[in-house]
Amino acid sequence: MSTTEKNIVWHDASVSRKERSKRLGHESFVLWFTGLSGSGKSTLANAVSRKLFEEDRLTYVLDGDNVRHGLNKDLGFSPEDRQENIRRIGEVAKLFVDAGTIVSTAFISPYKEDRAQVRNLLNDGEFFEVYVKCSLDTCEQRDPKGLYQKARKGEIPEFTGISSPYEEPEAPEIVIDTEEYNIEKAADAILEQLREKGLL
Template sequence: MSNGDKDNHVVWHQSLIRKEDRQKQHGHKSLMIWFTGLSGSGKSTIANALQHELYKKGVSVYLLDGDNLRHGINRNLSFSEEDRKENIRRTAEIGKLFVEAGIVVLAALISPFEVDRINARSLFVPDEFIEVYIKCSLQECEQRDPKGLYKKARKGEIQQFTGIDQPYEEPKDPEVIIDTDKLSIKESVEILSSYLVSKVRLMENTKE
């Protein structure tokens, strides 16, 4: 069956339960919060800490971590530019399902290319996608190197490593910028929590 035939025969089946119904059941709005930044910048650490903070406030929340996804649904993908695009596409589609289910979903991936992040955003209505740029200098990320990946990349043991032999395109207009050269994890989470309350009113109807 060709793609054209597939498009002619696959029809969207409408659910009797709307996204708004699920949000009401959870007691809060559902969102995709997309963390992007260099390896070692602190994406996963901050996203995980924010997840814990939201959970304590009664928010139904789940974290999609890039490394964890590559142990499962994305395990067949390499780090080539083409496979990175597919990695982002799959993660965004999964995130969309979470948002439709009324859940706040966080995604922490390097996601180095602007066009892929734009494509991810396009799956959501404007107020349901928040891009968080975890900004950190390459020098600082290399100094931290929590997984030893920069050292391997410099030795040529890892190819197509972002920041070394593959570019990272900084977000042009993210909703939030967190500079982890200067901010602690606690300060970063406080900034993000304040943003979600004041700008998105994420927790105004959460359960006590």
């Protein structure tokens, strides 16, 4: 333990998470959207967030690209930087949960170990891994940002699915195949599963 760590003491908040949940009328948790680039993570996370908002739930989306414009703009895409990227987002998501918010995170988060570490930051029932399943071929055909084309040309090193691995979730709470569902039906399917779990 460093000297700095020895001098840091946790300060309990005057308002508890339980009080926030009671005031807001719902529980808070993380919907962790993971999948290849182009699978539909951000679009789906935002569709779910909109539906939750229209049901008067406090909700927020942490999007991979958006976060890299600020909090994580100092990170690249090496395995080490990807790990730090997810670690930071996990800590931020935990704060949102404590604040009473249903937070959706849309990150490729390609490594099982990193996703497991975020899960371990949270209590049971606070982390729901949503595997946005889509084949590499379909993601390449969609290629909304032109990234796969650049990766195939070698212009983007360490690109997930091409020159860097994506480790599929082994036991996600929710699986959504965006080759089978349109965004509207996919969002409805997620909300239905959350209701079945008694979270909404």
